[in-house]
Amino acid sequence: MSDCLFCKIAAHEIPATVVYEDDDVIAFEDVNPQLPVHTLIIPKAHYDHIGDDVPAEVLGKVFGAVGIVAKLKGVEDTGYRVITNTGEDGRQTVHHLHVHVLGGALMPIRMGPAD
Numbered sequence: 186m187s188d189c190l191f192c193k194i195a196a197h198e199i200p201a202t203v204v205y206e207d208d209d210v211i212a213f214e215d216v217n218p219q220l221p222v223h224t225l226i227i228p229k230a231h232y233d234h235i236g237d238d239v240p241a242e243v244l245g246k247v248f249g250a251v252g253i254v255a256k257l258k259g260v261e262d263t264g265y266r267v268i269t270n271t272g273e274d275g276r277q278t279v280h281h282l283h284v285h286v287l288g289g290a291l292m293p294i295r296m297g298p299a300d
């Protein structure tokens with residue numbers, strides 16, 4: 186997708202701090218980190234979100250990179266949280282499938298019970 190920010194990062198057309206890359210995925214630092222470790226993992230191919238008929242193989246590549254990134258970022262033993270925001274209620278702001286890997290400190294508890 187020519188107009189997609191994360192497609193441009195995947196193509197190295199705009200800069201990012203790359204943590205890990207292979208033929209299928211790229212992981213880079215979130216520009217607005219919410220915790221000491223905040224890395225995004227995306228497939229190089231464009232999918233709008235996790236519900237966008239993403240082939241299982243692609244999901245396997247994306248989630249397979251989680252453990253690699255956790256090790257590279259030094260949070261494999263302390264733990265971390267993996268999030269993929271989807272759509273308006275999920276507060277997705279970049280509409281290219283991405284997984285947040287968050288860690289390096291105890292996760293703040295922000296959600297309360299639903300009404």
Ligand code: AMP
Pocket residue numbers: 190201213214215216217218225269270276277278279280
């Ligand atoms: P989401 O709200 O789940 O769509 O997350 C999008 C994430 O992308 C946010 O955490 C942003 O801080 C991050 N982000 C936006 N632009 C960039 C960029 N150019 N490089 C790295 N991260 C970005």
Ligand code: ZN
Pocket residue numbers: 186189190191192193230231232280281
């Ligand atoms: Zn894209």
